[in-house]
Amino acid sequence: MNAGVEGTALKTAAKEWGAARGVRIQVVELPYANLFEKEQLDLSSRTGAYDVMMLDDPWFPRMSENGGLAALPRDPDADFIPACLDVCRKPYRTGKYFALPYVGNAQLFFYRTDLFAKYHLTPPKTWDEVLAAAKTIGQGEKMYGYVMRAAAGNAVVADFMPLLWAFGGDVLDAGGKPACDSPAAVDALRFMLELGKYSPPGYAGFNADEVSAHLLQATAAMSINWPAWIAAMDDPAKSKVVGKIGFSPMPSGREPGVGELGSWLIAVSAASRHTADAFDFLYWATDAAQMKEAALRGNPPTRRSVFQAPDLIAKFRAFPAQLASLESARPRPRTPEWNEIENSFGIYLSQANAGAMDPAAAMRAASDAISKIVEGHEAATHP
Amino acid sequence: MKPRRIPEGFWWVFPSIAVLLALSVYPLIYAVKLSLADRRNFTRLVSDRLFLTAGAQTIVLTLAALVLEFALGLALAVLIDSLARGRAFFRTALLIPMLLPPVVAAVAWRLIYNPQFGVLNGTLRRIGVNTAHLTWTSGEASALASVILVDVWEWTPFLFLLLSAGLQSIPPEPMEAARVDGASAWQIFRDVTIPLLMPTILLALLLRAMDLVRIFDQIFILTQGGPGTATETVSLYIYRTAFRFSNFGYAAAMSFVLLAATMLFSRGLLRVMRSR
Numbered sequence: 122m123n124a125g126v127e128g129t130a131l132k133t134a135a136k137e138w139g140a141a142r143g144v145r146i147q148v149v150e151l152p153y154a155n156l157f158e159k160e161q162l163d164l165s166s167r168t169g170a171y172d173v174m175m176l177d178d179p180w181f182p183r184m185s186e187n188g189g190l191a192a193l194p195r196d197p198d199a200d201f202i203p204a205c206l207d208v209c210r211k212p213y214r215t216g217k218y219f220a221l222p223y224v225g226n227a228q229l230f231f232y233r234t235d236l237f238a239k240y241h242l243t244p245p246k247t248w249d250e251v252l253a254a255a256k257t258i259g260q261g262e263k264m265y266g267y268v269m270r271a272a273a274g275n276a277v278v279a280d281f282m283p284l285l286w287a288f289g290g291d292v293l294d295a296g297g298k299p300a301c302d303s304p305a306a307v308d309a310l311r312f313m314l315e316l317g318k319y320s321p322p323g324y325a326g327f328n329a330d331e332v333s334a335h336l337l338q339a340t341a342a343m344s345i346n347w348p349a350w351i352a353a354m355d356d357p358a359k360s361k362v363v364g365k366i367g368f369s370p371m372p373s374g375r376e377p378g379v380g381e382l383g384s385w386l387i388a389v390s391a392a393s394r395h396t397a398d399a400f401d402f403l404y405w406a407t408d409a410a411q412m413k414e415a416a417l418r419g420n421p422p423t424r425r426s427v428f429q430a431p432d433l434i435a436k437f438r439a440f441p442a443q444l445a446s447l448e449s450a451r452p453r454p455r456t457p458e459w460n461e462i463e464n465s466f467g468i469y470l471s472q473a474n475a476g477a478m479d480p481a482a483a484m485r486a487a488s489d490a491i492s493k494i495v496e497g498h499e500a501a502t503h504p
Numbered sequence: 505m506k507p508r509r510i511p512e513g514f515w516w517v518f519p520s521i522a523v524l525l526a527l528s529v530y531p532l533i534y535a536v537k538l539s540l541a542d543r544r545n546f547t548r549l550v551s552d553r554l555f556l557t558a559g560a561q562t563i564v565l566t567l568a569a570l571v572l573e574f575a576l577g578l579a580l581a582v583l584i585d586s587l588a589r590g591r592a593f594f595r596t597a598l599l600i601p602m603l604l605p606p607v608v609a610a611v612a613w614r615l616i617y618n619p620q621f622g623v624l625n626g627t628l629r630r631i632g633v634n635t636a637h638l639t640w641t642s643g644e645a646s647a648l649a650s651v652i653l654v655d656v657w658e659w660t661p662f663l664f665l666l667l668s669a670g671l672q673s674i675p676p677e678p679m680e681a682a683r684v685d686g687a688s689a690w691q692i693f694r695d696v697t698i699p700l701l702m703p704t705i706l707l708a709l710l711l712r713a714m715d716l717v718r719i720f721d722q723i724f725i726l727t728q729g730g731p732g733t734a735t736e737t738v739s740l741y742i743y744r745t746a747f748r749f750s751n752f753g754y755a756a757a758m759s760f761v762l763l764a765a766t767m768l769f770s771r772g773l774l775r776v777m778r779s780r
Binding site for chain 1: 618619636637639640644727728729747748750
């Protein structure tokens with residue numbers, strides 16, 4: 122499992138389950154950067170070293186390839202948020218279930234409510250309003266109006282996807298071919314660079330920690346961020362903006378606003394020698410009572426009933442916004458090649474943001490690179 | 505006819521041979537097999553822009569870091585060798601960067617380089633420098649230089665250490681003889697010290713060059729190869745291809761190209777040094 126906030130709750134749950142069932146459990150925690158490779162190596166070599174795995178949802182298409190994960194013995198109930206369940210199925214949305222959603226993450230929009238009030242701005246509903254607000258606040262205050270992350274790889278892609286979708290573009294079309302050199306996609310990137318003018322210099326090298334540091338230090342007024350950072354914003358030990366950050370679903374553009382889904386799933390390895398116990402744990406850990414426990418330990422749930430529990434809403438003020446964002450969230454393209462596509466896409470996006478490439482040229486280059494990856498995969502699977 | 509006996513010593517070295525075979529020779533053969541499984545692995549290399557960029561950047565980084573580290577290391581070694589007192593202190597103090605694990609050093613530098621909150625820009629701002637455009641590792645143009653600077657900071661002590669030991673092992677007589685003949689300090693350095701130091705220089709450069717070609721950890725932590733591909737190196741790309749994209753064949757092919765390049769480079773270096 123992941124060594125971090127998300128993993129901590131699962132680790133505690135695993136210990137409790139082990140104590141209740143009298144089963145000895147060994148937990149392996151790995152940093153995010155190494156988690157995928159360890160799990161994927163174990164799945165493809167079928168050693169069954171890990172019975173239950175915690176995986177990030179974009180990895181699911183790759184990991185469920187070639188029978189790596191075991192199919193669930195029964196379908197999950199209807200309390201789960203559909204967007205979270207869809208990514209547990211192979212094929213996407215329609216197929217059998219091979220995992221259950223444990224952590225319900227979708228991007229949220231973070232903004233300074235106090236500054237919005239000061240400049241008589243309404244909470245941003247569209248990206249144009251975001252840009253206008255970034256301008257106003259950037260000029261009026263000694264701070265940056267907006268902050269984003271555009272380091273190559275996952276970071277820049279995550280911050281670009283909501284814009285791309287809002288402009289009506291996508292990375293791949295319905296047939297799995299690259300679509301990122303469409304006029305809509307180029308417009309989305311142009312808009313991102315426009316926002317970049319109100320972002321701190323050097324944002325083309327930023328990751329999530331830099332973005333959050335700017336919000337926490339009150340040196341930037343808005344950003345796209347993940348729910349994992351909500352708690353820090355209201356923690357007086359870390360934050361200069363306690364109670365001043367508002368959370369809302371993604372702003373809209375030509376299309377309704379959509380945040381990127383980043384759910385953590387738990388699944389059972391097909392090579393596991395303790396399948397019955399492993400599935401028992403899977404269902405137990407994701408039932409409503411356990412998920413409420415996990416929510417109290419800081420994990421965003423994947424069940425509507427937990428999001429709507431009044432005692433939890435009283436404790437976590439962002440829950441309504443989180444639920445709204447999750448309900449409409451879109452996953453990253455469901456392809457086993459996503460890691461490689463994201464890498465290429467991220468390189469060109471980052472170069473455009475660093476000013477080294479013109480948006481149209483960057484998108485054309487990204488599209489070329491992605492089509493090579495897609496063709497390479499097709500050639501490998503259907504020689 | 506006497507049956508051929510296994511020499512007694514064999515069983516003593518057998519465990520090491522077995523470990524070597526299992527952990528080194530077998531994976532090597534497997535990697536060769538893997539890279540050759542698909543002929544396209546090698547043809548793809550030639551047209552892979554990312555690989556070519558990474559290759560060019562690896563060369564730039566290796567040469568720049570090597571020259572800087574050598575020049576600084578030699579200067580420091582000569583300087584400290586000429587000190588009358590405090591040699592031991594400076595020698596130990598200079599080794600500190602090298603003693604840090606590269607990962608720790610890189611994390612520290614990532615914080616130092618942070619454009620807004622880092623100590624580097626913070627200090628510059630204090631003394632009145634406009635740091636608005638000093639983005640270090642986040643800047644397309646400055647990222648590679650920033651990475652090189654970290655490597656120079658961390659590994660100059662290594663060259664200093666080797667060269668310093670080399671200087672101490674030079675017997676004083678040839679220098680005294682040169683001095684008696686009226687040679688200037690610079691002449692002594694150029695015509696006596698350097699030639700006598702050559703075996704050490706050669707060894708030091710070779711060790712450092714081989715290490716630089718496969719540089720990974722600092723860059724992985726500092727920039728992950730970005731922004732864009734500004735600091736992408738071959739070993740970083742190999743890692744990504746194998747462990748993130750699960751394309752082990754192509755990664756193995758790239759590794760062999762890197763190995764061949766390292767060997768050619770080392771041989772070239774040896775030849776240049778010997779011919780002098």
